[in-house]
Amino acid sequence: MSMSGFTRFARRCVLMAGLLGVSVPVMAHAEADRMVIFDDDGFALAQWMVLKAPHVKVMGFATVSGDFWQKEATAYALRGLEIAGRTDVPVVQGATYPLMNSEKLTDRWEALYGKLVWKGAWMKKWVENTTQALPPYHPADVVPDLPWGNPKLKPSPENAAMFMIRMVHQYPGQISIIECGPMTNLALAQKLDPEFASLAKELVYMGGSLNPRQKLTSAASAQFAREFGNSPRREFNIRFDPEAASITMHAPWKRIVMVPVDPSTETEMSAEFVKDIASADTPIARIVKRSANNFPLWDEIAAAVWLDPSLIRSSTDLYVDVNTMFSAQYGDILSWTEGYQPDVGEQKEKVVLTVDVPRMKALIKDLISKP
Template sequence: MNYRICALCCALIAWTLVAPAQAQDAGRKVIIDDEGFELMHLTLLESSKIDVIGITSVSGNTWANRATAMALRGLEISGHEAVPVAEGATYPLLNSEALTDRWEALYGKLTWKGAWMKEWVEPTVQSTPDYFGPDDPVNLPQGNPTLQPTGEIAANFMIRLVRAHPGEITIVACGPLTNLALAQRLDPGFASLVGELIYMGGSLNPQQVLDNVSAEQFAREFENSPRREFNVRFDPEAASIVSRSPWPKLTVVPIDPSTGTQRTPELLQRMSKAAKPGVAEFIAQLEPGFPLWDEIVAGYLLDPGIATETEDLYVDYNTQFGPGYGDMLSWHEHYQPGLGERKAHVVRTVDAKRLEALMVEAMREGAR
């Protein structure tokens, strides 16, 4: 009997030592809410620190159906077929292509319009995106996926997972915030059950940092309208709802820190060289010259130390259909209007080299 008790005690001690290590090995539970499949997705999927438990799509840079197909194809290419994908909102809550055309006629041209983009206003080194309708057939250049989405609406998918893992899930949002706003309106307890929301959106006062043609051309987006940013401008009402939702922890990555970053041919080469087959070929085909907008969010999740300057601000967004529609609003403590806006931890600048190192290391981890 004593031997059995001793053996049981040893087993319990061994379990208590192994269980935390197993939990750590599982990685931080993450849902990615975005508008396609890019380096940000690969950085988190390939990292040993992250357990991506789902991807949700949303219209923004492209329509939700195309974003869904891109995510599914990306998962096939990268060998993460088990990650479920739920298709999200096709349209913003109130904004539309027709309203955007009317706004431009009144207040001037937008630099980037995402799914509504037909041409650049000025010549640019970046390629002109193909224009599609929201229900057009999807034929991806890299081939269409054989995987299928879950069939569950993205907002419901997120609500279900968050309720199954209260306080454990980090949501990484790198597109318009429509899905999150819908989830919060459907389930008022949704935001409070999320461990942390980190989203890329908004703009405070970005300044051109890099000295090259690409950086100069992207500065057109903010040099005369420093509070405007595409993800929010596509669906300002959703961004305002998200800003007023009770997240236990809220981190905002505005466009500001991206001005010191760039997807260079050298970075793509380093990542491709470190990555496993399939992923390496995918990275090698990406177009260089873009800032690392979404990748900053992934990098911050992996290592908050990449942030070299942060600030706590109350944040909301302008939903009045006027010249400032979609502009970021921010206040220091005591100055906020008190209409439900929440305090956010805002990332102002990042260490670009440290970010790039994290991205390359994630590829190495995925290749092991």
Template sequence: MRRVLLALVLLLGAICPAWAAEPKRQVIIDDEGFAIPHLMLLEDPRVDVLGITTVSGNVWANRATAMVLRGLELLGRTEVPVAEGATFPLLNSEARTERWEALYGKMVWKGAFMKQWAEPTAQSTPPYHGPFDPVDLPWGNPKLKALNEPAAQFLIRTVRAHPHQVTIIASGPLTNLALAQRLDPEFASLVKELIIMGGSLAPRQVLEGKSAADFAREFVNTPRREFNIRFDPEAASMAAHAPWPKVTIVPSDPSTATQLSPALLERLAKASRPPVAAFLRRMEPGFPMWDEIAVAVWLDPGIVTKSERLWYDFNTDFGAGYGDMLTWHDAYRPHLDEGQADVVLSVDVARMETLMAKALGER
């Protein structure tokens, strides 16, 4: 009998993928919508998505929550809990943003505050909504409901239930993380790792073509500004001073070498099961792949071709540099409890696109 059992174990080990024997990596997604990065994590059998928290950023939190709930319904992943987060930044507001622009110039992207592009662009103009406007999604409204619990409280409860095991991938403004840390001073220290898509050092246009240039042009004169941080600079600075055991930052820099092209969207759709493919074919192409890089770096750190370990914070003075990323090498840091992170500067784009396709089912 022992020989039979041993043979069975050896046989299963030979025919099952290597990841089948490994414990799943636990993650919480903190973001302001539902897109390819969510699909990558939800479809990857090696990943256990413990929950999705929403926050205002590209859209208001109520709209982001509806998008996530509907996305989970379409994917058949209704068991994943969703907690709606902060509707407003800690201090910044639409009125303050308009006043800032009157003083210091127009921003390329303003997310939920966006009414029109400053100049003609290849991307469509998003519809403008108020923070409490009713939500009516073009791909159907969800029947699934969010938890009756704020995102900050969900983050605290889930991390405390799995201490030192949970990665948080924050691909939107950091309002929820700042609130969670203020509510529970031990919160950050109990997280395994924080991945931030935000900040900017010195991006340059890499790809040719109007779609690629539309976003790269922002960095010519304002290389340190990035939307996720600029939407809530106070929250970003608070998060920078929290005691995370490990932080990886994906700033805008590597995104200028990427583009969600029609060809890539079709490749991902062909790799996916039908409900995912239908979702992908509704997406607008032409945007850089900001959040996709953050998720890909976590799934496969080997895609990183250049990174630098830096001390970091974010500018909260309401001046021309409001929301800009601040960074220092060891000898120059101010020693005011600023954070330290591995900052991703470039990635292997072809390897990343293959990783995306494989996460969605390409064989």
């Protein structure tokens, strides 16, 4: 029996009992859905996890430039929803460019301070040989053919910042925001509406880096570890738009959970892992089977700890900000323990240090296997 059918049946039973003068216990309401908006510069396993999780209502997917230009990220989100059979969820387009950073400024920075391992939409070539394929370099208004097929679904006409503002006003204190890309949309929303962050339930974001260490022995893991060894506070999502990250981190959120690079060094989107989690014959699993790129599970960790906070093995509370000076440390994370922060609006964040990787993998497999 469907839930709506069950509800009608229950109401008829209560009505009949009333007519017969029989008292019946009042049934408890079903567990309320958790509301979430996912803001990202792409669409993959993390989004599908949240879509397929029980008792979760995805209010929308917002897109922003980062790993891909915003228009390409939008195309991936639309196609991802088609594959999942969830065309009821809106995709709203966000910022195309960072608030102040740019490709030319990044080229200038590299000429002064050395090469970046990853530049997202601005990436033309790897600095060294690597197992990962290089996304095709193209202008912001070009959307190449997607490997999953091109979407027929169209995005919402609403702007991402305005959409998020509208949602937190419509559902005050109920909307969680999972941010797995640069924070440009969040900064714009906060500047447009100073109440924005305070009306949300929480912000969970993947970004930043404290002091990660190589945990795996693969070539891909070693490549990322070389960057961490020399620049432990640098991470792409924050580095792409440092000013937006600083604005967002100073906003009055009720709760902020930071998922830095640190816990991801125990994870990898390896062929073995993909084969295990995509064993089911579902539309999503068939796409995931082709997704072994050997990158760490950055966004998946953020989605997983939002879905199940008990996956967090260790964490710490820190005040966090971003270096926005155009220097060798531009975009690096700044952090302080209680009492040491400058106290100019920094917010306390719960910083995830390690997660239960076996349980997280089991959660991913369970969600991806669902029909």
